[in-house]
Amino acid sequence: MIISRDKIAINPLQWIATDDGWIDPALAPALPERLKVIHEAGIGAVHSDVPADMTATEYGRLLGDHGLKPAPGYISGPLPEDEASLREHLDKTDRISSQMAELGLDTVFVATGMSKQAPRVHRPGVGAEATPERLERVRDVFARMGETARANGVTAAFHPHIGTWAETEEETRFILDSVDAGILAFGPDIGHLGWAGADVTGLIRDYADRVAALHIKDFHADVAERGRAEGWTYQQTVLAGLWAEPGHASVDIQATLAPLPDTFDGWLVIEVDRGAQATPEESVRLCGEWTRQQH
DSSP, X not given: OOOXXXXXXXXXXXXGBOTTSSBOGGGOOOHHHHHHHHHHTTOOEEEOOOOTTSOHHHHHHHHHHTTOEEEOOEEOOOOOOSHHHHHHHHXXXXXXXXXXXXXXXXXXXXXXXXXXXXXXXXXXXXXXXXXXXXXXHHHHHHHHHHHHHHTTTOEEEEOOOTTSSSOSHHHHHHHHHHSOTTTEEEOOBHHHHHHTTOOHHHHHHHTXXXXXXXXXXXXXXXXXXXXXXXXXXXXXXXXXXXEEOTTSSSOOHHHHHTTSOTTOOOEEEEEOSSXXXXXXXXHHHHHHHHHHTOO
């Protein structure tokens, strides 16, 4: 596969990484300030996250004013426990997928949520406390999210994530194999799946026709392996220096994406969950360098 710069975006998590290895959106500088840095770094698009006080049209106009295009956003939340919480979750899915459609996007990432108290945050990457019954419930929620997004003309791309009830290769394959491809696509995060020890290239190969978009990450595999072996928490692993900017750690990104067909036209969204540089701005600049090295 040839990586096209025209379909590379960033979700600039660097600005919201906390001292304790988590994220806090309140830390982010003003949106125009972030957009200016992203544009100057040579990245042409940004993960779409419409602020509560803006319409999708206003948000799209702001991106355009900064020379940026919208890229697929993200829908997540706690696993619904009853009909009321499921309804709330699907309403959120409807709202955000409608925003994606208004921005001219046909894809949105969908994931289960993650909290500091979650069992898999305390013991990440190993499928802690897995049960078939819960996994089936997770699968059913993703199917409903897919149906909701599809009603708005948007494809839901299932996004396995460390710390959630869908993090391992086994869980990923179960969900993809038991939900119709017309309802749920695949939106892998090559860093989170790699952290869980998955065969990321194999997953992309086996579900290449369902990959709608990807999150691009680089990470230090030795840190991930040691964290799994020694039972580190999510935050311990992050603070041990897990994440890095693309091209600066263990992941051969080109080889990982190689199984995608030459006709693949989905988005690649760079994420550095915790920048490995002195400042978020420097981390974003290095992400821009990687972007400019692509075709």
